[in-house]
Amino acid sequence: MPPQPRPTKGFSLGTLVGARIIVQPSTLVMLAVLAFIFASGSGEVSSRTFILGLSLAVILFASVFLHEASHALVVRAFGRRVDEIVLTLWGGHTSFDARNLTPAVAGVTALAGPAANLVLGLGIMGAAGLGLLTGLPGQILAWAGYANLLLAAFNALPGIPMDGGRVLESLVWAMTGKRHTGMLVAAWGGRVVAIGLVLWAVGTPLLQGQQPDLFSLVWAVLLFSILWPAASAALKHSQTVGRRIGVTAGTLMSPAAPVPYDVTVADALVTAESYGATEIVVLSADGAPAGRFDVGIARSVPEERRPATGLDAVAMPLPRGASVELDDDAERLVERLREWWGKTDAWVVLRDGEPVGVLRLLDAMNALR
Structure with missing residues (x-):
């Protein structure tokens, strides 16, 4: 409510x-x-x-x-x-x-x-x-x-x-x-x-x-x-x-790949490529989204250093609960914008509880205004 x-x-x-x-x-x-x-x-x-x-x-x-x-x-x-x-x-x-x-x-x-x-x-x-x-x-x-x-x-x-x-x-x-x-x-x-x-x-x-x-x-x-x-x-x-009309979280998001917090940048890039993703969502020990970063940021890490670089070097933290559902419509997104503006710059987009994308709040606002 x-x-x-x-x-x-x-x-x-x-x-x-x-x-x-x-x-x-x-x-x-x-x-x-x-x-x-x-x-x-x-x-x-x-x-x-x-x-x-x-x-x-x-x-x-x-x-x-x-x-x-x-x-x-x-x-x-x-x-x-x-x-x-x-x-x-x-x-x-x-x-x-x-x-x-x-x-x-x-x-x-x-x-x-x-x-x-x-x-x-x-x-x-x-x-x-x-x-x-x-x-x-x-x-x-x-x-x-x-x-x-x-x-x-x-x-x-x-x-x-x-x-x-x-x-x-x-x-x-x-x-x-x-x-x-x-x-x-x-x-x-x-x-x-x-x-x-x-x-x-x-x-x-x-x-x-x-x-x-x-x-x-x-x-x-x-x-x-x-x-x-x-x-x-x-x-x-x-x-x-x-x-x-027709605007949902799914139409606005960038595709994302979920990875556990304890993998390296090299592992994350491999997973992102297999998903065809442009964003990576970092999962905490209990499986909840805890951070995210753009694939481009990971690729900026020199290739020879990627196998030894942890995700904490590239990931931006996400507040717990900063997520929307894949089929959330415009009305729901407007409601979530009021709730989350100033607290985070992006949401994780979930489908059946699994991360499938990242939606920046600024992109959502520009699409809904």
């Missing part, structure tokens, strides 16, 4: 299904901003209207939390580890163990957030429609329903970084068998959504013969500044994922 990511900084509110619930300080800033915006909607800001605005802002962020909690609960239902639920300046995100995802897991997890807001919003609006609460409590209840429906609609938009984009990615992935194709389509969807929001804010009032509303325009531009970079980053990542 991979190590858990470094905890996000912020205020901790406990845990849910093992995930830390974190509220970043910027969330409090947004609460105050939204409270002021809601309070000034009537044209007058007073302590009463500000308290009402703050209540509406808290309801909005509570709806965001329920959205993220739904993601977490579904991820946990799939048996995956959930690390954090984080509320941020612009909403929130849920981090979890995303190794070896399938289209079904990714799609259902993404769908859970908007679906929860939709069900909650419809339920609250139905309750508000019964008229059991009137006046200010009734208005707040109606707002809670509206906020959830708004979150559901926005997050269902078919483009990354919205959940609808992740659902679209999963559908294309399932149909084509290629995750990077799904990501590519959903990333372009995110760009279309970003442009569409600005066109909607400007075009709708113009078609009605009115000037664009400054408030709507500012929000549209603000959303564009968030959505366009996120979609562009996803587009770039899809290209990286595409390049990684």
Whole structure:
């Protein structure tokens, strides 16, 4: 199991299904901003209207939390580890163990957030429609329903970084068998959504013969500044994922021959020639890889000295455990890079526990970036 990511900084509110619930300080800033915006909607800001605005802002962020909690609960239902639920300046995100995802897991997890807001919003609006609460409590209840429906609609938009984009990615992935194709389509969807929001804010009032509303325009531009970079980053990542298809430790390694620690350089060269290897892996007394060296280094030893030269003169030590499996794919290699970068410059590549190659971390990084 991979190590858990470094905890996000912020205020901790406990845990849910093992995930830390974190509220970043910027969330409090947004609460105050939204409270002021809601309070000034009537044209007058007073302590009463500000308290009402703050209540509406808290309801909005509570709806965001329920959205993220739904993601977490579904991820946990799939048996995956959930690390954090984080509320941020612009909403929130849920981090979890995303190794070896399938289209079904990714799609259902993404769908859970908007679906929860939709069900909650419809339920609250139905309750508000019964008229059991009137006046200010009734208005707040109606707002809670509206906020959830708004979150559901926005997050269902078919483009990354919205959940609808992740659902679209999963559908294309399932149909084509290629995750990077799904990501590519959903990333372009995110760009279309970003442009569409600005066109909607400007075009709708113009078609009605009115000037664009400054408030709507500012929000549209603000959303564009968030959505366009996120979609562009996803587009770039899809290209990286595409390049990684078919990359394994076996395709990147240099062939290696294993030799015991107590042989000479001359013996090692004979073994390497019989294997057709360009690298030599030195085995310790218990058979574990303990060092390695390039055949070229061994050949630099004068021929007449090779029969009397031990491997300690040419071998570079390897930390115990610095190895990967022959069929480890790109995702696994990226994970191993995070674990081993700065601790070794190469891995031994194993097949059924036997060394068959050497993979330099720099070569792996260049192939996977």
